[in-house]
Amino acid sequence: EDQVTQSPEALRLQEGESSSLNCSYTVSGLRGLFWYRQDPGKGPEFLFTLYSAGEEKEKERLKATLTKKESFLHITAPKPEDSATYLCAWGGATNKLIFGTGTLLAVQP
Amino acid sequence: DAGVTQSPTHLIKTRGQHVTLRCSPISGHKSVSWYQQVLGQGPQFIFQYYEKEERGRGNFPDRFSARQFPNYSSELNVNALLLGDSALYLCASSLAPGDSFPYEQYFGPGTRLTVT
Numbered sequence: 001e002d003q004v005t006q007s008p009e010a011l012r013l014q015e016g017e018s019s020s021l022n023c024s025y026t027v028s029g030l031r032g033l034f035w036y037r038q039d040p041g042k043g044p045e046f047l048f049t050l051y052s053a054g055e056e057k058e059k060e061r062l063k064a065t066l067t068k069k070e071s072f073l074h075i076t077a078p079k080p081e082d083s084a085t086y087l088c089a090w091g092g093a094t095n096k097l098i099f100g101t102g103t104l105l106a107v108q109p
Numbered sequence: 110d111a112g113v114t115q116s117p118t119h120l121i122k123t124r125g126q127h128v129t130l131r132c133s134p135i136s137g138h139k140s141v142s143w144y145q146q147v148l149g150q151g152p153q154f155i156f157q158y159y160e161k162e163e164r165g166r167g168n169f170p171d172r173f174s175a176r177q178f179p180n181y182s183s184e185l186n187v188n189a190l191l192l193g194d195s196a197l198y199l200c201a202s203s204l205a206p207g208d209s210f211p212y213e214q215y216f217g218p219g220t221r222l223t224v225t
Contacts, residue, residue, distance in 0.1 A: 093207070
C-alpha cells in the first residue's frame with residue numbers, strides 16, 4: 001500500500017535547540033517530495049519541493065534533504081514562531097499528493 | 110498577488126443535505142485540486158481538474174463531484190451528507206496538471222464543513 005510516514009508525531013523543543021523531522025515513503029515512482037507548514041485551522045503553506053536524491057533546499061532556519069527512501073526537514077535554532085504542524089507529501093507523475101499525518105512541532109521560549 | 114481563495118469559510122449542514130464549496134486559483138494557474146483533511150490527519154486527495162477536465166480522482170464515493178469553469182475556478186459538490194464528511198476541505202492550485210512530474214501546489218485557507 002502506498003504510504004508516507006512521518007516521525008516523530010510530536011516534538012517539543014526549546015528555543016535554539018536544533019532537530020530534524022523525518023518523512024519516509026513506501027510509494028514507488030517518486031517524482032517530487034513536498035514539505036508544507038500548517039498552522040491550526042489554516043491551509044498548508046508551501047515550503048519546499050525536492051525532485052531527486054541528494055537535493056537540498058533551504059529557507060531561513062529550515063533545510064530539506066532527500067534520499068531515495070526518505071526526506072528530512074532540519075530546523076536550526078528554532079524560534080517559537082516555528083511552532084506548527086509540518087507535513088510532507090509524495091508526488092508521482094501527476095499532481096496527486098499523498099500526505100503523511102504530520103509532525104506537530106512546539107518550540108518553547 | 111492574491112493567493113487561492115475559498116468560500117465559504119465555515120459551513121454547518123445537516124445529514125442528507127447537499128453542499129457546494131467554491132475555489133478561485135492563483136492568477137495564471139490552470140489546475141485545481143481538492144483535498145479533504147480530517148482532524149489529526151494529512152490532506153487526502155479527492156479530485157484534480159485541468160482545463161475543465163477531470164485529471165484525477167481519489168478514493169471517494171460518487172456523492173463527491175466537482176467541476177472547473179472557463180475562468181479556472183472550481184466547485185466541489187457533496188450530496189447526501191454524512192457525519193463522516195465533517196472535515197476541512199482544501200483547494201490547491203498549480204500552474205499545470207503535472208503530466209510527467211508534480212508541480213508545486215498552493216493551498217487555500219480551506220472550508221470547515223460540519224455535518225450534524
